[in-house]
Amino acid sequence: MNQSFYVGALGAGSCSSKISVIANNLANINNNGFKPKTAVFSNLIRYNLNDTPDAETKLHSGAGMKVQRTYTSFDPAGMTQTGSPFDYAIAEPNAFFMVQDPATGAVSYTRNGHFYRAEREDGFYLMTDSGKMVLDQNRSPLRAEVEDVERLLAEMSGGDDAEEEYENEEEDENRPRISLYTFANPSRLISVGDNEFVPGDTGAEPLLLENPVMTPGALENSGTDMAKEMTKLIECQRAFTYALRMVTTSDEIEGTINTLRG
Structure with missing residues (x-):
């Protein structure tokens, strides 16, 4: 059960980081030569499964996701x-x-x-x-x-x-x-x-x-595409809501279990 808290909280934090990247892109929509950034996510449990059991990695265990890096495309705009x-x-x-x-x-x-x-x-x-x-x-x-x-x-x-x-x-x-x-x-x-x-x-x-x-x-011109950024923002807001709902559901289950124990 503690793992579900961790995964939900980590997902909400990652979505918050992506929203910050989107906000920065939108804030620079009128800046000449600006190149928008894209948040790249990493699946934590897949990261561990792709390595050997005895490997010493930065992520020894866990699940969920994290923002691995931000990518900038330097293609020309209008x-x-x-x-x-x-x-x-x-x-x-x-x-x-x-x-x-x-x-x-x-x-x-x-x-x-x-x-x-x-x-x-x-x-x-x-x-x-x-x-x-x-x-x-x-x-x-x-x-x-x-x-x-x-x-x-x-x-x-x-x-x-x-x-x-x-x-x-x-x-x-x-x-x-x-x-x-x-x-x-x-x-x-x-x-x-x-x-x-x-x-x-x-x-x-x-x-x-x-x-x-x-x-x-x-x-x-700025490389920011308003339509694409707003679409990403809506998707990220929904993912953020689902991650918080996971934390809330886990909390309710923990509360029910504690009540039954009492």
Whole structure:
């Protein structure tokens, strides 16, 4: 009987954790480049049965379920045209802008391409809303002087005017440009808030994308699907109710048994 209390309470707690994940997805439905998370459950009794009897595992006995991890899909979402020369929408999966905190030097990664031109002591730089500097393919802060912005826009548009304007300019592969980075295993990225991520493993090295696919003058929408999230919420609320009913029923049975003993 004590096992039924445990399973019911564990189920209710797991459903509560999933509701928190859903609430976070809904709260970020209007945040550019946001990627929704999905709670992944693990069946505890199946976990033990799949191992040998003498195995030393984290879960030696028990039943029910628990939230094993949260999974984030970095697939591209829809785009919204803004017309801003400093906005960039990523159009391919598992690709990120590399940004750096000028105060601490910490590097993080984001899919939110809403940037602006900010002035610092030594000139203008491309920065995020949170005040972090956007890094180029050389992992250096990307300057945003007037001529730099015009060149970036011309390169991104790829029109005839750009070819005529820069036909006599010597090609330089190391010329600073808007760059995207990817990871061999993006599922190991950890969310640090503000729609930014950092590698969970110290050995995870970002890889520069040679031909990044992005759209200037646009922003990637949030990946949250209102209909899917509301469906998940209804399912989770019902599961939460059933788990609590299991605890209540077990309590009633224990009370009846104690009365008969008396």
